[in-house]
Amino acid sequence: MLRQFPYDTPVRFTVVIPAFNEEFYLADCLSSLAAQDFPGPVEVIVVDNNSTDDTAAIARAAGATVVFEPDRGVCHARQRGTESARGEIVVSADADTIYHAGWLSKIESWFADNPLGVAVGGPCYFHDGPAWGMRLQRMLFGAVNLIVRLGGPVVYVTATNFAFRRDAFSGYDTRLAQGGDELDLLRRLRKKGLVAFDPSNSIDTSARRMEEGVVYNFAVSFFYYYILGYALNRIFRRPVLGMAPAFRRPKGHRK
Template identity: 40%
Template sequence: MSEFTVVIPARNEAAYLPLTLRALRAQRQPPAEVIVVDNGSTDGTPDVARAGGARVIHCTQPGVARARQWGLEAAHTRWVATTDADSLPSPQWLERLGAATPGRVALYGPMGFCGVAPQWEWASQRAYSGFIHACRLVGKPNLAGANMAYSRQAALLAGGYPEVEAYEDVMLGQAIAALGEVAYVRGALVQTSARRLDQGVLPFAWQHLRNITGHTRGYFDQEHRDPRG
């Protein structure tokens, strides 16, 4: 079964990060290494990461895309899994991903929100599953940074994370998809903080629906259209 380096970008996440690292320590298939990429934190995030057993890399260039890229380059395993500093991978997360690696270049799984009423946890997972299915139907796999894994070699061949302010995870996922098979792994659940809904449910949904309507088109009109040339 494939081993994973788990990469977590973090900026001022000392309040959330301990729970994420605890969830990773509880994995049925332990990660080979956890890398927390500190992106200029001022709240003690690096100390929290080290106390939780992670290796800390200090990314001096601002931006989550750059932080994710530094983590990708620092990983030593053939496979890299990513999550966020406010997210909770289920105990079977890496186990399910590892079982699905043969013949694939990237993987992703279901997501939902934590910190909400139980009925909303269920509803969020169902809504996200529907969104993921719609993306797959239109040929735009939506690999979210909170729950994705990829072949390190394929990610580097695809050019790594684009230097953009948002959707760098989706863009890399679609670039990797040009190199081989990408699979949705149903049992690899990650729950993420409901603080993402602070902007409101409709604005949050609209931002993600833009993936279906082609917000990444400009990216693929450039050199990343087909990494194989």
């Protein structure tokens, strides 16, 4: 059960979790957030993105605040959650992810050490799924960290593990689909100030999307929906290619 506190209590962190039909994963995610060792009040908002399952009921039973967003898509959901947030720092998270007990404390340490910093991200690694998917994640975030160590900017963050000051936030562009909650927000936050990458603050996420195989994930999910889709969406300022199919059930529960 998430810790409860009076509504008028000052809040340092608001964790925003977009959720569309996440009944198979959400309870474990919220349990990991309930086990955080950060001593202060933490607001957890689950955005019910027009789910048709027990997502909202599971969130309420765990003590999370549930808000409803009828327009499907991560940018719509994260925008709704961030608009509802009371915390000084908004932490973007995902329902199919497990957060280690020191996760928020590490984020707090970074902001305490960098009072002018606006955002910090960290890696996410698969805790299940095919070996090639796990290696790919290690390579991706290894490359992000290498660029930073060589003096370059943070070129990528995952919305599964990204914290930013609420007063530096100018809103998600809800005309975008894939990449809008990561690449577009990162681009705009870098203009506001320091954005960092902490390779030590990793989290564990589900590899359910990897079950479609390496060809599908590279050709369809990554290049078509994410890279090409984000580029076209930026040009035309609307979801030209739409959203990638949602894989909401664990292996063995597809029907």
